[in-house]
Amino acid sequence: MRTKSETRRQAILQAAAEVFRETGFERSSMSDIRERVGYSKPTLYSYFASKEELFSAVVFEATELEFQATLQALDPDQSDITQALESFGQRLLALLYSPQVQALRRMVASQARPSELGRTCYEMGPVRSEAAIAAFLQQAMDRGQLRQTDARIAALQLKGLLEAEWIEPFLFNALNEPKPRQVRDTVARAVAVFMAAYGP
Structure with missing residues (x-):
C-alpha cells in the first residue's frame, strides 16, 4: 500500500512540475494538475492540501x-x-x-x-x-x-x-x-x- 501511495505522490509531483513549468505558479491551478495526472479531486487533495503546499x-x-x-x-x-x-x-x-x-x-x-x-x-x-x-x-x-x-x-x-x-x-x-x-x-x-x- 505504501508503494502505491508513493507512486501516486510522485505522479502528482511530476504532473505539477510540468504544469508549473508550462504556465507558471500564478496561472496554474489544482484543477490543471488534477486533469494532467488523471486523479480525482479527493485523491489529489488527500496528498496535498493546497497549490502552495504542492x-x-x-x-x-x-x-x-x-x-x-x-x-x-x-x-x-x-x-x-x-x-x-x-x-x-x-x-x-x-x-x-x-x-x-x-x-x-x-x-x-x-x-x-x-x-x-x-x-x-x-x-x-x-x-x-x-x-x-x-x-x-x-x-x-x-x-x-x-x-x-x-x-x-x-x-x-x-x-x-x-x-x-x-x-x-x-x-x-x-x-x-x-x-x-x-x-x-x-x-x-x-x-x-x-x-x-x-x-x-
Whole structure:
C-alpha cells in the first residue's frame, strides 16, 4: 500500500512540475494538475492540501540533491578554510538564486501571516543550512583556522554576507538569475570580509 501511495505522490509531483513549468505558479491551478495526472479531486487533495503546499514539494524534490551537495561542500578535511568557504558559498548562492528557489522564497514571503508552508520551508532550508554551517565553523575554530566565538552567530553572519549584495534586488523583484562570474565575485568579497572578522 505504501508503494502505491508513493507512486501516486510522485505522479502528482511530476504532473505539477510540468504544469508549473508550462504556465507558471500564478496561472496554474489544482484543477490543471488534477486533469494532467488523471486523479480525482479527493485523491489529489488527500496528498496535498493546497497549490502552495504542492509547489513547495515540487521545489524541494527538485533541489534536495543540490542542497545536500551544497552542505557537503563544507568539507572539514579541507586545509584551506577560505577555499572551503568560497566553494560552499558559490554552491549556496547558485541554489538560493536559482529560478525555482527564488519563486518559492517569494511565494513564502508574500504570505500575509505565518503559515505552515512558511514554517516548513524555514525548517527544510535555513534551519538545516544554519546548523551545518555552524558545525563546520565550530570544527574550524577547534582546529585554530578561525578565532573562537559563537559558531551559530558566525554562521548567520556568513550567510548574511553571502547574500548582502543580492537580497534587496531579490526582495524587490529586480534580480535576474546571477551569472557564474557574478556568483564567484560576490562570494570572494563576502568570504574576505568574513575572514577579516573571524580569521585567527
